[in-house]
Amino acid sequence: MGSPMAAKKKAAPAKAPARKYRILVAKPGLDGHDRGAKVVAAALRDAGFEVIYTGLHQTSEMIVNAALQEDADSICVSILSGAHMTLFPEILGLMKKRKMKNVLLCGGGVIPPEDIAALNKKGVGRLFGPGTDTREIVTYLNEALPKLRG
Amino acid sequence: MSKPNGGFEKSLKTWEDAVSKVKPEKRSASDLKAWDPAKELGEPGAYPFTRGPYENMYRGRLWTMRMFSGFGTARDTNERFKYLLEHGQTGLSIAFDMPTLMGYDSDHARSRGEVGREGVAVCSLQNMQTLFDGIPMADVSTSMTINPTACILLAFYVACAERQGVKSDRLRGTIQNDMLKEYIAQKEWVYPPLPSMRIITDMMAFCAEHVPKWNTISISGYHIREAGSTALQELAFTLMDGFTYVEYGVKAGIPVDDFAPRLSFFFNSHMDFFEEIAKFRAARRIWARHMRERYGAKNPDSWRLRFHTQTAGCSLTAQQPENNIVRTAIEALAGVLGGTQSLHTNSMDEALALPTEHAVKIALRTQQILAHEAGLTDAIDPLAGSYFIEAMTNKMEEEAEKIFKTIEKGYPQREIARAAYEFQKAVEEKRYVNVGVNEYVDPKPKLIPLLKVDARVERDQVAELKKLKRRRDAGAVKRALEEVGKAARGTANLMPPILAAVKVDVTLGEIVEELKKPFGEWREPPIYW
Numbered sequence: 039m040g041s042p043m044a045a046k047k048k049a050a051p052a053k054a055p056a057r058k059y060r061i062l063v064a065k066p067g068l069d070g071h072d073r074g075a076k077v078v079a080a081a082l083r084d085a086g087f088e089v090i091y092t093g094l095h096q097t098s099e100m101i102v103n104a105a106l107q108e109d110a111d112s113i114c115v116s117i118l119s120g121a122h123m124t125l126f127p128e129i130l131g132l133m134k135k136r137k138m139k140n141v142l143l144c145g146g147g148v149i150p151p152e153d154i155a156a157l158n159k160k161g162v163g164r165l166f167g168p169g170t171d172t173r174e175i176v177t178y179l180n181e182a183l184p185k186l187r188g
Numbered sequence: 189m190s191k192p193n194g195g196f197e198k199s200l201k202t203w204e205d206a207v208s209k210v211k212p213e214k215r216s217a218s219d220l221k222a223w224d225p226a227k228e229l230g231e232p233g234a235y236p237f238t239r240g241p242y243e244n245m246y247r248g249r250l251w252t253m254r255m256f257s258g259f260g261t262a263r264d265t266n267e268r269f270k271y272l273l274e275h276g277q278t279g280l281s282i283a284f285d286m287p288t289l290m291g292y293d294s295d296h297a298r299s300r301g302e303v304g305r306e307g308v309a310v311c312s313l314q315n316m317q318t319l320f321d322g323i324p325m326a327d328v329s330t331s332m333t334i335n336p337t338a339c340i341l342l343a344f345y346v347a348c349a350e351r352q353g354v355k356s357d358r359l360r361g362t363i364q365n366d367m368l369k370e371y372i373a374q375k376e377w378v379y380p381p382l383p384s385m386r387i388i389t390d391m392m393a394f395c396a397e398h399v400p401k402w403n404t405i406s407i408s409g410y411h412i413r414e415a416g417s418t419a420l421q422e423l424a425f426t427l428m429d430g431f432t433y434v435e436y437g438v439k440a441g442i443p444v445d446d447f448a449p450r451l452s453f454f455f456n457s458h459m460d461f462f463e464e465i466a467k468f469r470a471a472r473r474i475w476a477r478h479m480r481e482r483y484g485a486k487n488p489d490s491w492r493l494r495f496h497t498q499t500a501g502c503s504l505t506a507q508q509p510e511n512n513i514v515r516t517a518i519e520a521l522a523g524v525l526g527g528t529q530s531l532h533t534n535s536m537d538e539a540l541a542l543p544t545e546h547a548v549k550i551a552l553r554t555q556q557i558l559a560h561e562a563g564l565t566d567a568i569d570p571l572a573g574s575y576f577i578e579a580m581t582n583k584m585e586e587e588a589e590k591i592f593k594t595i596e597k598g599y600p601q602r603e604i605a606r607a608a609y610e611f612q613k614a615v616e617e618k619r620y621v622n623v624g625v626n627e628y629v630d631p632k633p634k635l636i637p638l639l640k641v642d643a644r645v646e647r648d649q650v651a652e653l654k655k656l657k658r659r660r661d662a663g664a665v666k667r668a669l670e671e672v673g674k675a676a677r678g679t680a681n682l683m684p685p686i687l688a689a690v691k692v693d694v695t696l697g698e699i700v701e702e703l704k705k706p707f708g709e710w711r712e713p714p715i716y717w
Contacts, residue, residue, distance in 0.1 A: 063716070068286035068302055070375030072716075073415050073502070073608050079716040080609045093714025094375055095290075097298070119286050120542070120641065124301020150541050150638050168506040168539045169625040171616050 059183050060088040062110040064101045066129065069119035070094055074146060074168075078114065081172035087179070098128040105133075105141060111183050112163075114175075115145035122149050126162050140186045144178070146170065203614040206418050206607060210463065210587055212579035219579035228473070228582070232568045236476040238469050238581065239569040240527040241492040246565040250278075252530035253555045254331060256498065258283030258308035259542050260645045262318035265308040269323060271545065275552060279530060281331040282319070283307035284341075291337045291378045293697030294649045304645035306542070307333075311696040312656055316344040317351065325349040330361035331406070331496070331530075336378040338365040339387050340696050343687045346399065362403035362452055362496070365391060368429040372600045374411035375712070378700055383707035387682060388433065389440040392447045394683035403452040405433055406496065412600070413456035414502045416608020419467045422456060423584060424591035425600045427474055431592075434483055448479060449489035457519040457526070458500040464519070466577055468526025469569075470584035471495070497523035498532040504539040508624035509636055512536040517554050524564055525571060531555055541638040605716060653695070660693040668694050669702050676706045 063079040065072055072094060083089045090108050092101060105113050113133075117125060130143055144163030154165045164178055212219040230236055233243030242248070255272055257280075258265045269280055284307040287299035293311045294303045303309050310316055325348065334341045342363055346356045367384040370377050377384070388405065395404045409426035417425065430451065437447045453471065457464050475493035479485045499519035504512045513536050520533050533551040535543030543551070558564055571577045614620040621627045668689035675685045689699060 068290045068292070068298065068376075069306075070370075072375060073605075076605045076716040077416075077609050077612045080605075081612070089716075091714050091716040093712060119302060120305030121286070121301035128301075148540065151635060168504075169622070171626075172612065173616065 058086065058088045059111040059179065060090065060108060061179065062090050062092065062101070062105045062108055062113045064092045064096055064104070064113055064115045065094045066096050066098060066101055066115055066117065066125045067119055067121045068095060069117060069121070071118040071147075072116070074118070075116040078116070078146070078172060078175060082114075082176065082179075085173075085176040087176075098125060098132055101129060102132040102136060102138070105138065106136060110141060111187065112142040112144060112179060115143065115147075117145065117147040117149070120148070122147065122157065123153055126157050127160060130161055142179075142182055142186055144182075146175075202619075203607070203610040204619065206420075206610065207460070207463070210420050210466070210580060210583045212576060212583060215576060215579075217575045220575045220582075223578060223582070225573070228578070229572060235480065235488070235491060237472040237492055239572055241472065241494050241529070245527060245568040246524075246559075247568065250559050250565065251524065251528055252279045252329070253277050253552060253559075254279040254281045254496065254530045254532055255548060255552055256281040256283050256331075256333065256532045257548070258285075259306075259639070260304040260308065260641055261649050262308055262310060262315045264304070264645070266319050266321055266323070268545075269319075272548070272552070273323070273328075275549060276556060277552060279329045279331065280323075281532065282310075282333065284332075284334055285309045287311070288337065288341075288696065289334060289376045291697060291700035293653060293695050294646070295653050296697055301646070303649050305641055309645075309649050310341065310344065311653065312693060313344050313347050313690045314652075314656055314693070316341075316348040320348055320352070324354075325352050326354040326358050331363075332361065333364045335364055335367055335370050335374070335376055336384065337696055337700060338363050339391055339682060339686055340690065340699050342391065342395075342399075342402075343683065343690045344696075346687060347691050356399045357401070359399055360401045362406050363391075364406045364408060364454070366405055366408045366429065366454075368432060369408045369411055369426070371710075371712075372412060372425060372429075373415040373417075373604060374408075377710045378704065379707040380710045383703075384710075385436050389436055389442070390682045392437055392450070393440065393442055394681055395450065396442065396446050400450075402450065404447065404450050406452050406454045407433065408454040410454050410456045410498055412604060413458065413500065415604045416502075416611060417600075417604045418607055419458065419460065419463050420584060420587050421591070421600070421603060421607065423467050423471055423474075424588040424595075426453065426455070427471065427478075427588065428592055428595055430475065431478060431482075434479070438483070444479075444483050444485045445487040445490050448483075448485055449487060449492075452529075453493055453495035455495050455497055455523075455528075456500050457497045457523040457528075459503050459515060459519060461518060461522050462577060462580060464522040465526045465571060466580035466584050468495070468497075468523070468528070469577070469581045470588065472527070473581070474585055474588060494529045496530045496532070497526070497528040499523070499534045501534055501538060504534060504536070505622065505625050506539040507633060508630055509536045509540065511624050512539070513550055513554065516551060517558070520554055520558055521562075521564075524558055525569075527569060537636060537638060540636075542641070544637060544639045546637075601715070656693060657695070664692040665689075665694050665698070668692050669698060672699055673702050673705060676703050 146166035232240040286302040407430040409422040413422040472493045476491040535547035535551045537547045671685040
């Protein structure tokens, strides 16, 4: 792949604030596509976040429990299996039940635009599709998380 | 989190370092100074098969156009299969849903929301019969992408054919059944590696006797590449997996020439056109040399590497999806010039959802245009002798041989994750131009119509399964499962009791649960670096 391209200029890495936010990167359901989750986990770590990766094949309960135990500021869920309309609401429901008001649920994967809109309406944060620049995710978390913790 | 521990060979700092490793140095005729065509090339269909596994290649017969397809219920997919056959497709390829792939029945709690989403749900013989309703199994060749549950799906297929009056020795097709790449890249597993290898060797032995025209393992680089590897890593890790199966087969007491001719391969075709062609050519040569020289295979069919190609899903962009038609055409062309035996072309909308009928038709037409309009069947391996292609083929082989010597536990997973991250950085820093993504971006993206899988699919499938479980002979089910368990705990071949079980409507999930008792379950440590 890819011949070396002309543009040599390195983009400035987006910086996280001094107080480190804790991000749980989660893979729910039976889906094994973990390339995106791992790339995002590495990018968030390099941007200064504390990253906890759940590993594969987690149930919604396992994910919410892990977020509580790890005192996560955000749960970033990656789904590429088409089960997003079941799994996001399930995780959100459990978070409400446990009164995790200050925790941001967001994520990404292969999710059609109209499903993204429907999930946003239910209270899920931003959902990032294929081709997203990881710096966009960093910027989003840096803007959204301070508002939640105050 | 810890910093990288080793990983991504130390000399390689960036994506460009990794890919330039297989590019010839001078890119001129001097790269080929010591090259002996008689030794490195030979003729098509002759050792070392660099130019192709068969003497006539596409001059005798076109590649098989095999579109991977499956969604919803068996009834939905049966209709899509018939649509594809009517439009000139020449072989079937079944995509199963996640629960089927992972060994859960559709009515299991872990299947919720996943039934029929990413493929078709098949958890009983009845589902398989619906899937092949009106499709003559004696005439069609079928590929099944299924791994930890492959032994059960093969049993469904054989039993289904029997009910159509077709004997198992007439069945033609391929079952993926490549567990090694699951642990490395695709991550669909049930049992730990050792019991998985036992199931696979049982299937090799069973098929050698009862389903002799069946390809028992499709040793897959596709998923390794999709997970982020380079072309070279795909080549090296895949062939390494192939050698491991050969070693297990031999250790299980099956003579190498009895099973090696039924091993086939499955590669990815990505965007770097010449690199891909060199990869396919090098793969054939490496396999032939190792099979003859190292494993002492005598039958030329054991030396002959045959492969299926799928264009790269990970090269498709969600942005400006029509551009994907062009990407797929270029990748498909590389597969054809690399001498593939069968080909799947991705549809333009697959970065967004499963493909619509319209998108699939364009993808199939792409192959037909290559086959009939582009003059590609005029010559075999027409790039042979090009100094760039030959030098890169040599480089691929040399570098792969180096990887074979250094490979260790956990190494491929780490290398792949690291390569994926380095590629992402190259895109974000615009060292790699991805049209429509980081350059030539449309300010106002246009939406295209997408395939939707209705929630009714899960409800219908679960209802039908419950009905089946009520009406079958409970005593026969219990006895059949006991036989499966007994074989698993002992050393008898697992296939006959599984085949007997599916015939009395034991389900996929039930057989898997029974096998988990002696075999256990696999858990991967959650490492992202």
